Amino acid sequence: MSSPRSDRTAAVAPAVAVLLVAVVIGALVGTWPPFVAVESGSMTPAVERGDLVVVTATDRAPWGDLAAATDPDAPERLGGAGDVVVYAVPGAGGRPVFHRLAFHVDAGEDWTERADQDLLSGDCAELTTCPAPYDGYVTHGDANELYDQSAGIAPVVREEWIAGKALFAVPNLGWARVGVDAAAARYGGVATAVVVVGIAGLAGGVGALVVGRVRHGKRR
The missing domain is CATH 2.10.109 (Umud Fragment, subunit A)
Incomplete structure (x- = not known):
């Protein structure tokens, strides 16, 4: 049975990986953001x-x-x-x-x-x-x-x-950024940030649920 901690780790792992890739690219090209x-x-x-x-x-x-x-x-x-x-x-x-x-x-x-x-x-x-x-x-x-x-x-x-x-x-690959910028211009940065964080949390929760069910199925 998977633990809550491992489920949380699985949920945030993709975001951490993307952040690490961005940091490495930023170090190589010498500018931030590198995209x-x-x-x-x-x-x-x-x-x-x-x-x-x-x-x-x-x-x-x-x-x-x-x-x-x-x-x-x-x-x-x-x-x-x-x-x-x-x-x-x-x-x-x-x-x-x-x-x-x-x-x-x-x-x-x-x-x-x-x-x-x-x-x-x-x-x-x-x-x-x-x-x-x-x-x-x-x-x-x-x-x-x-x-x-x-x-x-x-x-x-x-x-x-x-x-x-x-x-x-x-x-x-830039459509997500374009969408966020357009939303910020129309609705304001705070409202857009709340929505983005909510979507990210929902995606992480769904991802953790899927990973948990897959692990549970393998152990049966």
Whole structure:
């Protein structure tokens, strides 16, 4: 007959295993959390909404420093040349952006001269992000019609705003995170946390019940 303690251990073991895997991956890639759940289709077709992306620190060996799409010998990342990064504009209040580094710009540069003209909404005089106010990056979602700096998504992206860069994506594993974030935005973080904890407890209880019955059946 199984003991209550062993049943509790069986219930929490999967969660502990997932946490340990996340900690190990975080130690390897040098950033936390080491995963990003993709919430939009701006990086299709290589990365779809609901995919889970493993990210690393921008200076983590052996993946090297940041590389833009136009850099010589730029690495292939998620279906294209150059690093795909997670960045957030301080004080903007929006969610982090997951887009590709198109090219690096220097302070005072008219970066539209080097840009793909099909991804611009106007010339330098018509863009608030041009000339570049400081050193940084022009960025772009692979599926978007314009650069972020031309579409008004973000100013020129400073390197210190970049939280990590993508290594690879796992299809559909990010839907749980997307769902939690959407619920938190609609109902609030506390209410969402209560529901998530309740679901986790229910799942653990069901798992412990199933494990207990299987063990009981084997001993009969």
